[in-house]
Amino acid sequence: MDAEKLLLRMEHISKRFPAVVALDDVEFSLRAGEIHALLGENGAGKSTLIKVLTGVEQRDSGTVWLEGKEIFPRTPQEAQETGISTVYQEVNLCPNLSVAENIYIGREPRRAGRIDWKTINRKAAELLGRFNLNIDVTQNLDAYSVAVQQMVAIARAVDISARVLILDEPTSSLTAVEVQKLFEIMRMLKSQGMGIIFVTHFLDQVYEVTDTITVLRNGEYVGTYATAELPRVQLVGKMIGKEYAELEGSAAAKGGEERMGEVLVELRGAGSASIPDVNLEIRRGEVLGLSGLLGSGRSETARLIFGVDRMERGEVDVRGRKTEVRGTLAAIRSGFAFCPENRKTEGIVGDLTIRENIVLALQTKRGMLRAISRAEAEKIADEYIEKLAIKTPSQDQLIRNLSGGNQQKVILARWLATNPDLLMLDEPTRGIDIGTKAEIQKIVIQLAEEGMALIFISSEIDEMLRCCNRMAVLRDKVKVAELSGEEISEAAIMNLIAGGAQNEQPA
Amino acid sequence: MNSRLKKLTKCQSFWPLMVLLAILLVNGVVSGGAFFQMRIVDGHLYGRLIDILRNGSKLMLLATGMTMVLATGGTDISVGSVMAISGAIACSVVDGRILSSLGGSVTAAVLIAVLAGVLCGAWNGLLVSKIKIQPIVATMILMVAGRGIAQLITDGKIVTVNSDAYYFINGGYILGLPFPLFIVGFFVLLIMLFTKKTAFGLFVESTGCNPVSSRFAGINVDRVKLVIYTFCGAMAAIAGLIESAGIKGADCNNAGLMIEMDAILAVAIGGTSLAGGRFSIPASIVGALIIQSITTSVYAMGVAPEVTQVVKALIVVAICLAQSKKFKAAVAARLTSRKAVSAA
Numbered sequence: 001m002d003a004e005k006l007l008l009r010m011e012h013i014s015k016r017f018p019a020v021v022a023l024d025d026v027e028f029s030l031r032a033g034e035i036h037a038l039l040g041e042n043g044a045g046k047s048t049l050i051k052v053l054t055g056v057e058q059r060d061s062g063t064v065w066l067e068g069k070e071i072f073p074r075t076p077q078e079a080q081e082t083g084i085s086t087v088y089q090e091v092n093l094c095p096n097l098s099v100a101e102n103i104y105i106g107r108e109p110r111r112a113g114r115i116d117w118k119t120i121n122r123k124a125a126e127l128l129g130r131f132n133l134n135i136d137v138t139q140n141l142d143a144y145s146v147a148v149q150q151m152v153a154i155a156r157a158v159d160i161s162a163r164v165l166i167l168d169e170p171t172s173s174l175t176a177v178e179v180q181k182l183f184e185i186m187r188m189l190k191s192q193g194m195g196i197i198f199v200t201h202f203l204d205q206v207y208e209v210t211d212t213i214t215v216l217r218n219g220e221y222v223g224t225y226a227t228a229e230l231p232r233v234q235l236v237g238k239m240i241g242k243e244y245a246e247l248e249g250s251a252a253a254k255g256g257e258e259r260m261g262e263v264l265v266e267l268r269g270a271g272s273a274s275i276p277d278v279n280l281e282i283r284r285g286e287v288l289g290l291s292g293l294l295g296s297g298r299s300e301t302a303r304l305i306f307g308v309d310r311m312e313r314g315e316v317d318v319r320g321r322k323t324e325v326r327g328t329l330a331a332i333r334s335g336f337a338f339c340p341e342n343r344k345t346e347g348i349v350g351d352l353t354i355r356e357n358i359v360l361a362l363q364t365k366r367g368m369l370r371a372i373s374r375a376e377a378e379k380i381a382d383e384y385i386e387k388l389a390i391k392t393p394s395q396d397q398l399i400r401n402l403s404g405g406n407q408q409k410v411i412l413a414r415w416l417a418t419n420p421d422l423l424m425l426d427e428p429t430r431g432i433d434i435g436t437k438a439e440i441q442k443i444v445i446q447l448a449e450e451g452m453a454l455i456f457i458s459s460e461i462d463e464m465l466r467c468c469n470r471m472a473v474l475r476d477k478v479k480v481a482e483l484s485g486e487e488i489s490e491a492a493i494m495n496l497i498a499g500g501a502q503n504e505q506p507a
Numbered sequence: 508m509n510s511r512l513k514k515l516t517k518c519q520s521f522w523p524l525m526v527l528l529a530i531l532l533v534n535g536v537v538s539g540g541a542f543f544q545m546r547i548v549d550g551h552l553y554g555r556l557i558d559i560l561r562n563g564s565k566l567m568l569l570a571t572g573m574t575m576v577l578a579t580g581g582t583d584i585s586v587g588s589v590m591a592i593s594g595a596i597a598c599s600v601v602d603g604r605i606l607s608s609l610g611g612s613v614t615a616a617v618l619i620a621v622l623a624g625v626l627c628g629a630w631n632g633l634l635v636s637k638i639k640i641q642p643i644v645a646t647m648i649l650m651v652a653g654r655g656i657a658q659l660i661t662d663g664k665i666v667t668v669n670s671d672a673y674y675f676i677n678g679g680y681i682l683g684l685p686f687p688l689f690i691v692g693f694f695v696l697l698i699m700l701f702t703k704k705t706a707f708g709l710f711v712e713s714t715g716c717n718p719v720s721s722r723f724a725g726i727n728v729d730r731v732k733l734v735i736y737t738f739c740g741a742m743a744a745i746a747g748l749i750e751s752a753g754i755k756g757a758d759c760n761n762a763g764l765m766i767e768m769d770a771i772l773a774v775a776i777g778g779t780s781l782a783g784g785r786f787s788i789p790a791s792i793v794g795a796l797i798i799q800s801i802t803t804s805v806y807a808m809g810v811a812p813e814v815t816q817v818v819k820a821l822i823v824v825a826i827c828l829a830q831s832k833k834f835k836a837a838v839a840a841r842l843t844s845r846k847a848v849s850a851a
Binding site for chain 1: 707
């Protein structure tokens, strides 16, 4: 490797947490003018490596050099001062401050002891101008889309210290157009000699924008490769430690019509405050996909059925009988289950153990007075930890400490433990590694084969095609079509989703 | 053995208990053993320790209710005022100023006062859970208005009662032990059984950790909160009975004044997070006893009344530092590095 161009070098990095070895003798190097993908499954150690580099956590052993000088950042501020900035998946700026304030917060230019607002606003506008972002910098940050907020975060990071930029899952909440815009900026920064570390789950994006790939697995260093020389199948193999072919064959859902049973739930003109009019039939033994863009009414439909949002009009039949679903507990007792989209805020109860998280819904279903005994809870937890292959040292571990994929499995276990008739999964595989993703997809299909009714919501069309045997396409909170069997294809869905929306340009 | 010890130190009430023992020990040494002396007079136990237990009973009851409230991520600063209301009602009934048709029945007085506490708590719970007012603001309403309500009941006067049956609530003895201890024991056992033997404890902790996830999992978060604030109000009312029986009358201005802060502090010293989540009632009970023994020992050591609050504050700071994981880690790091230096 060209030694003088080496911007960042990390060697023999190890980091232990109470229950797990998060990093074990990992190395990583970054050159100036390089976009370097850091890949691995959830729990592979990507986040920990980033945290060690940015001073959120301190390494137990190993060395980090930045431009030939050894560094040991203790806080994110220190890391920033040495030239390492990070932009996280969730924009961590202040939405209630103006764009300009956000860029200069904590380092405001002053004149005569007072904050010089004119300069701040002018310089902020100039800075964003360099990113081809011409917006009113005096507006509050939350007046803009997540994409713009992310650009602002990047602009701020670059302006503070411009040597190493870490982008941790920056594209998860961006549209395709916005992603392209982000890539332009990344390429621009690269041409200016900046080193960029790019953490993502989207392999397409890795191949589109990066020069080099480093793969971690189970906290260990697997290798560093030139992106152009590593075929995708091999990359996946390295990430999950097995051949991709095994995954491909795992799931094929099409043609499950013959197993479709009686109608379990039927909605007629049902509506809540956030979705006006849902007409839908869900049968036993089928996986019904809800397709559409973010905000098209997919999650709103599930929330309505589960009683999260109050039903204001219309009718619901459950098992052929008219039913009123009042609140989530009533839904659970009707045999419904719902893995919500936002795992962290709506799914996990972070400070409780895995065991408690698993039995929670079963306990509410049974009622407060019929407490599940410790022994029974342990049995249930063990059963699902084994069945769903949840990676954890013990069921007493706080769920907070698990990786995203394992947290999702715990939530899935929580619902399976209630033995539901209808399971609704909203983005169950978002931000989850390929291995776990395939496992969850497999479980979904298996459950349908066993006669459960499932509603599956995902932004990834591939996954939808793989799992669903019927699909309702939503646009602007209205069901525009239902597809089944041979009608389901990527092109058909795309056309339906896009129809009518083509004239609108994203803001 | 070692792993057993580790398990013991991990228990939430372990460190508070150690602090309590240390405070008592210091007292014992300073007083030359007089602190631990107990006398039996007429078959009743007397002594400093008994005083602490008796005087601490109000705080223990409040801390029990407050623990649950804090575990849901809320707070209740109206408990002092609820004490005043309960005392005012009970004394007025016993005195025959209100509801004279009851003939000053102590039983009726107690029941009505507790019912008033339940209503106060339910009011707080309603504001917090249904109307979604922030707990500190919601309970501040009753904190401010409560003493006014108490004044209305007593007509703005200090009501004194003359009833041995009512005095018994604070001064009575059963089996040589003060009666308030039995009240505390009964309610603490009751609530602990209820939280452990039903899933209520799990629901409370889940609600405190993440109310949104809890709702998605089918927990009726609003109802959990309503029940808990109501319970806290009932505990405050009983504490108010003990207080007024102790001073043999209802003083609406001073009954339970600022005691809500002591109650919150007791829970905090017990190690339950004020942000909600995991809770331990025994640990809070120990916390309440710590506060009470500080108060008692500060007086016993003859600290001038002007500075007692400052001394109390210093001790509390020390306790909080002793409980802080960060502080302990820093001290440990200091010690080991010094050891390493001296070894080298």
